[in-house]
Amino acid sequence: MSKMIIDANGAVFGRLCSFVAKKILEGSEVAIINSEKAIITGNKKDIIGKYDAVVRKGGHSQKGPRYNRDPSRMLKRGIRGMLPDHRKGIGKEALSKVKCYNEIPEEFKDSKVLKINAVKKVKSMSLKELSEKI
Template sequence: MIIIDGKDLVLGRLASFAAKRLLEGERVIVLNAEQAIISGRKDTTLESYKAWLETRNVANPKKGPFHPRRPEDIVRRAIRGMLPHDKPKGREAFRRLRVYVGVPEEFSGKETVKVPGAHLAELSTRRFIRVGELSKMLGGRF
């Protein structure tokens, strides 16, 4: 079982690391999902996510596709995007993933794994938005 603290980690790098471990057969738990970051300008990131949210079925919008707004669901969806989720191997891997906002009592004090090259300090730019902040702007609640 691998426990990853998502605080100040770049979402894409966190997702690729987690997906790799899931495909290797390990259980992955991501804590502090709302504190992960997406690099780039805030307004540009927000615009692209809003456009993505508006994507619906032309014939019947109630049929979807449905897009996540809550921070843990945004992180879960990013990880799912790096898995072959339409194949049995990918579905099994995705079932081994757990994502939490904050740190539940059962995981407090446990050792977390460092994701290489994913920390905010290693980012070449200071332009970023936190997943929790993005979620609030999209109307998600947590």
């Protein structure tokens, strides 16, 4: 069982989530740092509209469902969506192997970090920007 540290700075949200989901299903433990700097590609107005509709959809304010606005929790939920049967069995066990951090914790300061390829010039917004807008 190997331990991976992934830097999400400039990484595309969906590609990062699918990569991490594959690795944890293989049995690796994954720590994701700088999760607030992961990007979602597309028009900012459309991205905000989509997430705002999901967050505000239905239900009583004191009951659920509640959606997190914290970038690290948004990233973990994206990974959860790419796992099979996240409520029990393989998916639940795999999701417990993921830790997401908005910044670099002290324990990972001097560690070797895997960098996911960033996309160059494309319309996008970071998870931090999105969490502030919704």
